[in-house]
Amino acid sequence: MNELCKKGLAETSRLLREGEFKSIELTEVYLREIESRDPAINAFVTVCADEAMAAARAADKRLAEGIDIAPLTGVPLAIKDIFVTEGVRTTCCSKILGDYVPPFDGTVASKLKAQGAVLTGKLNMDEFAMGSSNEYSAFGPVKNPWDKERTPGGSSGGSAAAAAAGLTPATLGTDTGGSIRQPAAFCGVVGLKPTYGRVSRYGIIAFASSLDQVGPIARDVTDCAIMLGAIAGHDPRDATSIPAPVPDYLEALTGDIKGRTIGIPEEYFVEGIDPEVEAAVRGAAKVLERLGAKVKEVSLPHTKYAVACYYIVAPAEASANLARYDGIRYGHRAKGAAELDELFRRSRTEGFGPEVALRIVVGTYVLSSGYYDAYYLKAQRVRTLIRDDFLDALGGCDAILAPATPTPPFALGEKADDPIKMYLNDIFTIPASLAGLPGLAMPCGVTKSGLPVGMQLIGRPLDEAGLLNIGHAYERATEWHKKVPLDG
Amino acid sequence: MSKYEAVIGLEVHAQLATASKMFCACASNLRGAEPNTTICPVCTGQPGTLPVVNGGAVEMAIKVGLALGCSIQGRSVFARKNYFYPDLPKGYQISQYDKPLCHGGSVKVRTKDTDKEIALIRIHLEEDAGKLLHDYGHPEQSHVDFNRCGVPLIEIVSGPDMRSPKEAGDYLRTLRNVLVYLGVCEGNLQEGNFRCDANVSIRPAGQKELGTRTEMKNLNSFKAVERALAYEIERQTKVVDGGGKVVQETRLWNDAAGRTEQMRTKEEAHDYRYFPDPDLMPLIVPKEWVERVRGSLPELAGAKAARFVAEHGIKEADAAILTDDRRLADYFERVVTAGAPAVKASNWIISELMRELKDTEEGIAACPIRPGHLAELIKHIEDGKISGKMAKTIFEKMYQDGSDKVDLGSFSQISDTSEIESIVDKVIADNPKQLEQYRGGKTAVMGYFVGQVMKATKGKANPKIVNELLKKKLK
Numbered sequence: 001m002n003e004l005c006k007k008g009l010a011e012t013s014r015l016l017r018e019g020e021f022k023s024i025e026l027t028e029v030y031l032r033e034i035e036s037r038d039p040a041i042n043a044f045v046t047v048c049a050d051e052a053m054a055a056a057r058a059a060d061k062r063l064a065e066g067i068d069i070a071p072l073t074g075v076p077l078a079i080k081d082i083f084v085t086e087g088v089r090t091t092c093c094s095k096i097l098g099d100y101v102p103p104f105d106g107t108v109a110s111k112l113k114a115q116g117a118v119l120t121g122k123l124n125m126d127e128f129a130m131g132s133s134n135e136y137s138a139f140g141p142v143k144n145p146w147d148k149e150r151t152p153g154g155s156s157g158g159s160a161a162a163a164a165a166g167l168t169p170a171t172l173g174t175d176t177g178g179s180i181r182q183p184a185a186f187c188g189v190v191g192l193k194p195t196y197g198r199v200s201r202y203g204i205i206a207f208a209s210s211l212d213q214v215g216p217i218a219r220d221v222t223d224c225a226i227m228l229g230a231i232a233g234h235d236p237r238d239a240t241s242i243p244a245p246v247p248d249y250l251e252a253l254t255g256d257i258k259g260r261t262i263g264i265p266e267e268y269f270v271e272g273i274d275p276e277v278e279a280a281v282r283g284a285a286k287v288l289e290r291l292g293a294k295v296k297e298v299s300l301p302h303t304k305y306a307v308a309c310y311y312i313v314a315p316a317e318a319s320a321n322l323a324r325y326d327g328i329r330y331g332h333r334a335k336g337a338a339e340l341d342e343l344f345r346r347s348r349t350e351g352f353g354p355e356v357a358l359r360i361v362v363g364t365y366v367l368s369s370g371y372y373d374a375y376y377l378k379a380q381r382v383r384t385l386i387r388d389d390f391l392d393a394l395g396g397c398d399a400i401l402a403p404a405t406p407t408p409p410f411a412l413g414e415k416a417d418d419p420i421k422m423y424l425n426d427i428f429t430i431p432a433s434l435a436g437l438p439g440l441a442m443p444c445g446v447t448k449s450g451l452p453v454g455m456q457l458i459g460r461p462l463d464e465a466g467l468l469n470i471g472h473a474y475e476r477a478t479e480w481h482k483k484v485p486l487d488g
Numbered sequence: 489m490s491k492y493e494a495v496i497g498l499e500v501h502a503q504l505a506t507a508s509k510m511f512c513a514c515a516s517n518l519r520g521a522e523p524n525t526t527i528c529p530v531c532t533g534q535p536g537t538l539p540v541v542n543g544g545a546v547e548m549a550i551k552v553g554l555a556l557g558c559s560i561q562g563r564s565v566f567a568r569k570n571y572f573y574p575d576l577p578k579g580y581q582i583s584q585y586d587k588p589l590c591h592g593g594s595v596k597v598r599t600k601d602t603d604k605e606i607a608l609i610r611i612h613l614e615e616d617a618g619k620l621l622h623d624y625g626h627p628e629q630s631h632v633d634f635n636r637c638g639v640p641l642i643e644i645v646s647g648p649d650m651r652s653p654k655e656a657g658d659y660l661r662t663l664r665n666v667l668v669y670l671g672v673c674e675g676n677l678q679e680g681n682f683r684c685d686a687n688v689s690i691r692p693a694g695q696k697e698l699g700t701r702t703e704m705k706n707l708n709s710f711k712a713v714e715r716a717l718a719y720e721i722e723r724q725t726k727v728v729d730g731g732g733k734v735v736q737e738t739r740l741w742n743d744a745a746g747r748t749e750q751m752r753t754k755e756e757a758h759d760y761r762y763f764p765d766p767d768l769m770p771l772i773v774p775k776e777w778v779e780r781v782r783g784s785l786p787e788l789a790g791a792k793a794a795r796f797v798a799e800h801g802i803k804e805a806d807a808a809i810l811t812d813d814r815r816l817a818d819y820f821e822r823v824v825t826a827g828a829p830a831v832k833a834s835n836w837i838i839s840e841l842m843r844e845l846k847d848t849e850e851g852i853a854a855c856p857i858r859p860g861h862l863a864e865l866i867k868h869i870e871d872g873k874i875s876g877k878m879a880k881t882i883f884e885k886m887y888q889d890g891s892d893k894v895d896l897g898s899f900s901q902i903s904d905t906s907e908i909e910s911i912v913d914k915v916i917a918d919n920p921k922q923l924e925q926y927r928g929g930k931t932a933v934m935g936y937f938v939g940q941v942m943k944a945t946k947g948k949a950n951p952k953i954v955n956e957l958l959k960k961k962l963k
Contacts, residue, residue: 084536097535104529106536205535209766239540239768317766320568323579324533328632344572367570367761376763 001037001166001487002029009075009170009223016063016074023063023074027056027118030076034120034167040148043162045081045139047121048088052076059116070115071226077112078168080159081122082129083214084203085109088119092205093137094127096325096351098332106203107235108172108214115230120168124158127353128322129176129207131155132425134183135416136355143412144187145485146452150409153183153425156217160187163217166486170218170227174204176211177310178404178429181441184217185404185454188443188484190471191217192224193429195461196436197242199228200235206321208314209240211433220481221442221471225249228464244462252465253472258292260470262457263397267303268428274407280445280453281403284474288401291473298393298400302385306431307423309386312366312379313434319363325351358419387435390458394437399470400458403428404441408451432458440467443480452483492690492728494721495698496650498713500663501641502673503616503681504548509638510615511539511582516639517674517681523621523633531638533577538767541566545640548672549589549613550773550781552642555666555788558593558611560778566613566765571758574632575618583643585762588612589771595646595663598790602658607647614641648687648698653717657710660684669788669814677709684713689734690724699724700734704748706741716741720748792817800830809838816852819859826863829870836866840880844887856890857883864894872903872950903950905957908941911949912957915940926962934958 004026007015016023031049038044059074084090084106091097105113112119126136134142134157142157144150145165152161156173160183163171173180175193184191192215199214206212216227229250234243264285269278285295327333327347334346352360366375393400406427415421432439438459445453459467475481509516512530530537553560567585590611597604618637622630644663650656664682667673674681689701704720707713719741724734739748764770787795789811796807796817811817816837823833841855841862848854865883868874874882878899886894902908915937916923926933934955941954 084534090535092535100535102529102534102536104534202538203536206767237540238538240538240766316763320570320580320761320763323570323572324535324577326572326574326579328574329532329577330534340574364761367763369759369761372761372763 002033004029005033005166005169006486007169008219009071009226012075012169013071013073013226017069019063023056023059023076023118024053026074027052027076027120030120030167037165038167041143041145041161041165041167042140043124043142043158043165043167044078044121045091045093045124045158046089048119051088052118052120055113055116055118059118062116070230072112072230073116074118075169076118076120077171078121078123078162079109079112079119079172080125080156080174082125082174082205083109083122083172084205085119085122088122090122090205091138092128093125093139094351094353094356095138096332096348097330098351100330104203107200107237108203108231110203111231123156123162123171125173126155126157126179126355128205128318128356129155129174129179129212130318130355130359132178132182132422133410133412133415134158135412136353138353141412144409146188146409146450150411150451151186153186153405153409155179156183156191159217160184160189160191163187163189163219164484170216170223172214172227172231173217174207175213175215175429175433175439176207177314177433178426180215180217181404181429181439181454181456182425184441185443185456186409186452188446188452188454188480189217189219190221190224190440190442190481191215192228192441192464192468193433193439194228194232194464195242195438197240198438198462198464199231200233200238200241202235202237208317209321210317211310211314219484221440221468221475222250222253224440225253225468225472228468232464242462247465249465249468252469254469255473255476256292257288257470257473260293260399261397262288262293262295262470263298263393263400264295265298265300265303265393265400265402267300268402272406272424273403276445276447277403277405277407277453281401281455284444284455285401287474287477288470291477293470295401296397298397300386300389300393300431302382302389303431305382306386306434307427309379309382310426310430310434311362311423312375313383315359315363316367316376317363319360319367322352322356322360327351355419383434386431390432390435390437394460398459398463399467402456402458404454404456405429408447408453428456432456437461438464438467440471442471442475443483444474444478445480446483452480491693492725493693493695494651494717495648495689495691495701496652496656496717497648497687497701498646498650498656498659499685499687500644500660501683502644502667502675504545504640504642504672505674506542506544506548506640508542508544510542510545510613510640512638514638518635521635523631523635525635527634527637531577532634533579539582539765541768541771542640545613546589546771546773547777547781548640548670549611549642550778551670551672551785552644552667553590553593553611554778554782554785555670556593556595556608556611558590558608560773561587561589561591562773562775563587564589564612564771564773566768566771567762568765569760569762571760573617574630575620575634575637577618577634577637581615581617582765582768583614584612587770589773595659595666596790597655597658597662599658599661602655604649604655606649606655606659609645609647611642611644614643615639616641648689653714653721656686656717657714660710660713665789665812669786671786683707686713686717688717688720688724690721690728700736702734702736702748703738704741705738705751706743708743712741712743715743715746716748719746723748786814789814796820800824800834802831802834806834806838810834813851819852819855822859823863823866826860828863828866832866832870833863836862840883855887857886861886861894868894868896872901872952874899874901875951877951878947900948901950902945902948903953905953908945908949908953909957911941911944912954912961915944916961923962934962937962
């Protein structure tokens with residue numbers, strides 16, 4: 001493996017600015033790495049070499065002139081195939097989007113472009129972001145770089161795997177019920193789901209509108225902070241984006257957490273959690289105490305309703321968000337349909353995978369006449385209770401510490417046939433999603449069999465800076481983030 | 489038919505005349521645009537796009553709500569109405585469901601046939617769908633034009649207060665005029681910017697309970713609404729009289745055949761699975777905004793007509809004609825402001841001007857004569873410079889040529905009394921026979937003398953003075 005690919009985002013950015021190497025050289029290196037090592041991982045669904053080289057050349061000009069340099073200028077990056085990128089195929093890893101090439105850039109893609117980032121490709125994911133193992137992809141499963149028989153998690157499996165394998169210095173994923181945090185934990189990397197509304201959703205293919213959020217995945221907290229700074233902020237094209245100012249996230253990384261209070265929720269340490277996962281997370285609590293934080297027990301009593309609540313709300317919103325895939329304007333259209341109903345039915349049946357079809361059916365059902373009140377309306381009310389639990393607890397602590405997943409990464413094929421088993425992977429990440437709160441996942445251990453364990457820090461609304469700082473302090477005192485098998 | 493009472497409710501969809509669409513920045517309502525040219529990723533439902541509310545459309549809806557006496561809700565919610573159709577790119581329409589922008593209100597209908605206040609139930613905002621074209625040159629293909637997709641609409645739902653097709657037609661005409669007056673809608677049924685669906689049922693006269701209703705669509709003119717309602721009332725009457733039950737269904741009006749036809753039954757009706765749109769925050773309309781809009785409401789037709797009668801002293805019937813079109817009313821007032829006497833101005837506009845405008849589609853907007861120039865022309869008549877007859881000729885010429893000034897040309901009236909007097913004296917002297925006839929009691933001969941004076945003056949003598957002088961001298 002080329003040494004350049006082992007460097008994280010901060011270092012890469014600095015070296016580019018110092019002229020240590022050119023973007024075009026670095027981009028070529030990454031493209032060769034992707035070509036030689038990705039087939040074993042399958043993190044990439046599209047590699048856009050020509051566009052990347054053109055962008056690298058433009059970035060080099062900018063770097064040479066010294067004008068308008070941003071942290072991402074000249075940095076080769078790949079991002080989840082859920083981001084709409086003009087001129088570059090965007091599929092959401094679904095057959096129904098076939099060879100859809102967007103005629104526009106989403107806000108996040110625009111921001112990256114404006115800063116001169118170099119897009120190397122689009123990353124594999126569970127179809128329409130629905131999954132926890134990246135096994136529900138029209139482009140085949142992604143292999144966990146730590147153990148290629150195991151899943152990298154999902155839905156941002158390709159993103160977490162690419163970051164862990166050194167195929168991109170940092171990346172972006174999306175998180176609706178845990179799709180950044182869970183794969184980050186499974187791949188031993190850092191992943192942040194910001195507060196709902198912190199980053200624009202314009203240009204991410206919608207799954208569940210009231211839950212979707214864009215966030216960074218990288219090999220350390222500093223790199224995540226840089227990525228967040230590049231994409232956060234109000235967007236007039238997204239009516240749900242928050243008009244709050246964006247702080248300097250790097251400045252917030254003082255590493256000093258003396259006097260901070262960390263809450264440990266009793267409901268998260270119940271039966272079913274792998275003992276090694278529990279041990280690693282409790283070990284992290286001890287580290288934080290050593291660093292000067294106070295640790296106390298808190299209670300989030302409605303936690304046990306979270307998964308059921310999520311699996312009503314998210315599919316309901318998805319059933320409407322995915323109605324636009326009707327074969328009329330773009331994407332897959334069934335051939336030879338004799339009339340309209342047949343055209344719709346066949347296009348969608350041929351184009352959607354089974355998990356997506358399942359969720360659309362569930363979502364349609366819970367919104368249907370006679371059932372709306374009992375399911376969707378009730379779930380939204382339960383959601384308020386879950387959020388209130390968090391806000392109450394966060395009134396007395398700065399962050400909540402919990403496991404990110406109940407188990408270490410499981411084997412490919414182990415849970416793919418049992419949706420409920422698969423859904424329970426998100427048991428620790430879903431509550432914070434429902435509450436709209438920021439969640440930071442980071443490595444806190446390695447199991448005896450050499451698999452990564454991740455912890456999760458959940459914070460107050462818009463306190464990404466606080467979370468990142470706690471993570472940064474923890475990282476400086478530990479070595480888990482360095483265990484990523486970059487040569488794997 | 490008097491043994492049954494018809495109960496009619498109407499749903500009107502009016503396109504708002506905003507510059508841009510309801511949820512994106514595309515130009516809205518652009519006439520004559522080629523298909524699929526005023527579109528963008530948002531209104532064509534591309535993956536990853538999001539709606540953003542057009543505040544201008546909300547303001548227009550508030551205007552309508554206030555003009556019709558509705559209660560404007562401080563908090564209303566946009567909801568998704570879910571169904572599949574090729575002209576609906578997202579597979580759902582963003583509308584409002586159980587929390588609309590306006591509640592209540594009414595439309596006061598005062599025409600020569602109808603004097604009634606029709607209650608409104610609600611007014612809400614929503615986006616329009618695209619257009620399907622089935623005859624675009626291919627026998628087996630339909631085409632979709634998304635230009636109209638996303639254009640802002642208000643849906644105005646009346647109570648079941650109308651009792652006859654005429655009342656329904658008058659309600660629609662009145663409502664349309666209010667919207668045009670407010671400047672929020674073009675109000676043209678043929679162009680599709682003002683659409684109507686009708687609900688009608690019948691019940692035995694005196695019964696309080698409503699009968700089963702049917703809904704009618706594809707009503708493309710006020711006349712079509714009235715004819716369709718008349719047909720449907722009769723059809724339902726025949727069904728009930730024959731011992732049957734009216735089926736609750738949606739029927740399509742076939743204008744060519746003059747009948748309604750079954751479209752879909754209640755069982756086939758859509759379950760729209762309404763839920764609040766999670767991409768949009770609840771619409772908050774603070775009281776300050778409502779008051780600001782209230783302060784900017786223009787004077788509506790009824791109030792304007794009353795003011796014309798009181799301030800300008802014109803007849804009620806004439807005031808009604810002038811105020812029917814707001815732009816015509818404005819034109820009239822500008823003519824008066826430019827110095828023409830109000831009643832004369834009103835007469836000129838109603839007779840001469842409206843005759844010229846009769847066959848145009850754009851109405852007063854097509855008139856090439858500026859209000860100031862019409863006022864000038866009328867003032868020349870008052871001053872005696874030209875006769876009324878001369879003025880009519882000049883007016884027609886000005887209208888034809890589109891000329892930019894009042895050119896009296898060779899027209900000039902002789903109003904010098906002594907000049908006319910000498911001509912009158914000569915004419916009387918030259919026609920002794922007629923003078924004797926007149927003095928003998930044949931007063932109609934006056935017309936001959938007037939004609940002779942006019943001939944001698946080449947039509948330029950001031951007719952009023954000629955008549956006065958002749959009356960004096962023929963005695």
